[in-house]
Amino acid sequence: MAQTQMALDSLDFDGTVALATKVAPHVDILEIGTPCIKHNGIKLLEVLRAKFPNNKILVDLKTMDAGFYEAEPFYKAGADICTVLGTADIGTIKGVIDVANKYGKKAQVDLINVADKKARTIEVAKLGAHIIGVHTGLDQQAAGQTPFNDLGMVAALNLGVDISVAGGVKAATTQQVKDAGATIIVAGAAIYGAADPAAAAAEITAIAHGGAASAGGAKKFLPWIIGAAVLVLLFTLLGGKKPEATEAPVVEAPAATAPAAEAAPAPAAEVTAPAEAAAPAPEAAPAAEAAPEAAK
Numbered sequence: 001m002a003q004t005q006m007a008l009d010s011l012d013f014d015g016t017v018a019l020a021t022k023v024a025p026h027v028d029i030l031e032i033g034t035p036c037i038k039h040n041g042i043k044l045l046e047v048l049r050a051k052f053p054n055n056k057i058l059v060d061l062k063t064m065d066a067g068f069y070e071a072e073p074f075y076k077a078g079a080d081i082c083t084v085l086g087t088a089d090i091g092t093i094k095g096v097i098d099v100a101n102k103y104g105k106k107a108q109v110d111l112i113n114v115a116d117k118k119a120r121t122i123e124v125a126k127l128g129a130h131i132i133g134v135h136t137g138l139d140q141q142a143a144g145q146t147p148f149n150d151l152g153m154v155a156a157l158n159l160g161v162d163i164s165v166a167g168g169v170k171a172a173t174t175q176q177v178k179d180a181g182a183t184i185i186v187a188g189a190a191i192y193g194a195a196d197p198a199a200a201a202a203e204i205t206a207i208a209h210g211g212a213a214s215a216g217g218a219k220k221f222l223p224w225i226i227g228a229a230v231l232v233l234l235f236t237l238l239g240g241k242k243p244e245a246t247e248a249p250v251v252e253a254p255a256a257t258a259p260a261a262e263a264a265p266a267p268a269a270e271v272t273a274p275a276e277a278a279a280p281a282p283e284a285a286p287a288a289e290a291a292p293e294a295a296k
């Protein structure tokens, strides 16, 4: 199973809270995006932490210096994950990992603009990074780039760390990135740009949770299946007579859909292509201005 993360990229405080209220039941992680946290500050984290106890919260600090010092207040205020740039000094990255460990939380190293992504990934995984962020930024998306090749390379390293993928991911590409090894699937524009953000989030989460939801559900019925098999074996050995098929406990197949999928209607959300979604132009993107409207 992969987790889903919704990137809240608006500048508008109330609009962000309202959008999070719609989307939170349908995703695992709420991300306070970089422009959003810079504009609104730690107060927004405190509000979201109090309102959404069932979601993890990632603060996309993209720290470049003073890792421990910069990230600590956010972990203290309830962040589960903070990000640090992979291009930062190794000491900065270590600082964020150390402070995450101090609070029992996680540090994500963002590979955006890292020249040698393979070498850096191996280096920071050894250092104890909890999550590697394979990330094609909004400006790179506008230039036509995607995170898919880098995701394949990082996943092939098999380092045993979580892999987050961000950069224009939408419902149509969720299965692809999940199959390629992403354990955290991030979507921003595909959700906040949709006519129905909750439905768009639910659709992505249903795909991301898909496989594991059915596998986990099936496990619940394992004792019944084993019991039925033992009964059949006993009757066969002792009586030489098989029980009628109806005597065995009836095992119903578990529902295959993830909770989030059940909670929302199947959407027909149109999502924009990465390059189209990328530009944070006021009317298209970060919900800055779109969110309050959408969030009513």
Ligand SMILES: O=C(CO)[C@H](O)[C@H](O)COP(=O)(O)O
Binding pocket: 007, 008, 009, 033, 034, 060, 136, 137, 138, 166, 167, 168, 169, 186, 187, 188, 189, 190, 277
């Ligand atoms: O971190 C970001 C930009 O730096 C975005 O939040 C991230 O790319 C997800 O948004 P989208 O799905 O619209 O690309």
